[in-house]
Amino acid sequence: MTDLVPAAAALALAAAPACLALRAFDREGTLGRTERLGLGYGLGLGLLTWWMTLLCLFRVRLSLPLILAPSLAATIALVTRAALGRSPRAPTDARSEPLRSLDVALLAGISLAVGRTFLQALLTPMEGYDAVAIWGLKAKAIFLERALPVGLLQDGAFALSHPDYPLLVPLAESYIAITLGRWNDVAVKLIFPLFLVALLVLFHAALGRLTVAGPSGATSLLTRRQRLLITLLLASVPALSEQAASGYADIAIAFFSGLGTIYLYLWLRGGAGFLLGIAAFLTALGATAKNEGKLLALINLALLAAGVCRRGVPHEPRRRRLVSVTSFAAALLLISSPWSIERHVLGLSNDVVNMSTLTAALHWDRAGHIVPILRGFLHEACKVKSWNLAWPLFLAAAGLRVTRPGREGPIILIAAVFLPLAGYAAIYLITPYDVVWHMGRSVNRLLLHLLPVVVFAVAGLHREERA
Numbered sequence: 001m002t003d004l005v006p007a008a009a010a011l012a013l014a015a016a017p018a019c020l021a022l023r024a025f026d027r028e029g030t031l032g033r034t035e036r037l038g039l040g041y042g043l044g045l046g047l048l049t050w051w052m053t054l055l056c057l058f059r060v061r062l063s064l065p066l067i068l069a070p071s072l073a074a075t076i077a078l079v080t081r082a083a084l085g086r087s088p089r090a091p092t093d094a095r096s097e098p099l100r101s102l103d104v105a106l107l108a109g110i111s112l113a114v115g116r117t118f119l120q121a122l123l124t125p126m127e128g129y130d131a132v133a134i135w136g137l138k139a140k141a142i143f144l145e146r147a148l149p150v151g152l153l154q155d156g157a158f159a160l161s162h163p164d165y166p167l168l169v170p171l172a173e174s175y176i177a178i179t180l181g182r183w184n185d186v187a188v189k190l191i192f193p194l195f196l197v198a199l200l201v202l203f204h205a206a207l208g209r210l211t212v213a214g215p216s217g218a219t220s221l222l223t224r225r226q227r228l229l230i231t232l233l234l235a236s237v238p239a240l241s242e243q244a245a246s247g248y249a250d251i252a253i254a255f256f257s258g259l260g261t262i263y264l265y266l267w268l269r270g271g272a273g274f275l276l277g278i279a280a281f282l283t284a285l286g287a288t289a290k291n292e293g294k295l296l297a298l299i300n301l302a303l304l305a306a307g308v309c310r311r312g313v314p315h316e317p318r319r320r321r322l323v324s325v326t327s328f329a330a331a332l333l334l335i336s337s338p339w340s341i342e343r344h345v346l347g348l349s350n351d352v353v354n355m356s357t358l359t360a361a362l363h364w365d366r367a368g369h370i371v372p373i374l375r376g377f378l379h380e381a382c383k384v385k386s387w388n389l390a391w392p393l394f395l396a397a398a399g400l401r402v403t404r405p406g407r408e409g410p411i412i413l414i415a416a417v418f419l420p421l422a423g424y425a426a427i428y429l430i431t432p433y434d435v436v437w438h439m440g441r442s443v444n445r446l447l448l449h450l451l452p453v454v455v456f457a458v459a460g461l462h463r464e465e466r467a
Helices: 004-025 033-057 064-084 101-122 129-145 150-154 156-161 168-180 191-208 224-235 238-246 250-268 273-286 291-310 318-346 355-360 364-381 390-402 409-430 435-449 451-466
Strands: 211-214 217-220
Touching: 004 033, 004 064, 004 168, 033 064, 033 168, 033 191, 033 250, 033 273, 033 318, 064 168, 101 191, 101 224, 101 238, 129 156, 129 168, 150 156, 150 318, 168 191, 191 224, 191 238, 191 250, 191 451, 224 238, 224 451, 238 250, 238 435, 250 273, 250 291, 250 409, 250 435, 250 451, 273 291, 273 318, 291 318, 291 409, 291 435, 355 409, 364 390, 364 409, 364 435, 390 409, 390 451, 409 435, 409 451, 435 451
Parallel strands: none
Antiparallel strands: 211 217
């Protein structure tokens, strides 16, 4: 347990330059302090692992000074800039509401859910199959070799550990181990409950950005109590807390890809341009966490293109809309390409999505998988013990929304859930494994990727209909 302190310090070092950069470049004071901290943790750790990927790509031996060199240089430059320049404008927060006993109770509920996750994560070592055999094994090999374990990744005996999976989580874990100078299962798991904390902080902040224009200016669609209640709904989902304590990479996908979708939606609704940049980096880093993140990144890019082309974004001129789409795509390409290049060089392929499975999927007998796939999704979504009422509430809200005309904005939230579900269904349609067995092992984690958007949509669809 003593290793938790230096592990926390290592994560703070990774987050510091991102927090400072967010403050320096947020000229309009769009972000609040807690929002910067949550984003700083995710973006800082994600960009650190991207830098480590570049080092591995160029076969440079990993060392702590080399890993932290860009972070330390950026921190010094940003601190100097802040000392010599003008501070950005402070965020204009809404008028403070009095904190009442029910608000305190909701905060206590969120804190209890988070505390339980920390206890689960830090009182037990890695024990889940994927945490040990996929993410942990790669991380240990990177830590021992101080480089990408090429021999291990190309070894046929390692095929069941998915050598083609992106490296955000293994590199983050190896960074902790390199900082400590030894491997510690418990210390490296600190990454995952902190993702949960950052997710809840940013989710609550995003709810506060749901506003409606009025005679006296923009006003929030949700009171603080309502925002806390919806955040508690997310925090109390058993599947979320379980994954945040397990050492699986799916909590990272929920953080990066889920929040990337939410920030993209907020920008399309008329939010500050800074939000689109945040959405781009979050979405791109999601593509470096798991293969599913690449699908979610392409869907976010498609939603952005559809949003700016169909009706346009009122606060953006036409030329800037084109620049927005191009810049978003460039960020995705820049951040996700290093591992894609390395995977191609090493000849690593996915066991489910490859040319042989795509060719086999052309046979008509695969159509028989459609009913089991739909049944599997519906059965999992209705598991109250895993999801509380998150998915039933979303399905009800989406059903009500599509049956009556209204603004097109909420349709983006519905599409941001159903398009990934269609993509995941296509993966199950071509799987070389028994589809029922495959879904039983993975469908709960795929639904977790969409959970932040699902709960956010429950609030967004309901309140926008009333606005």
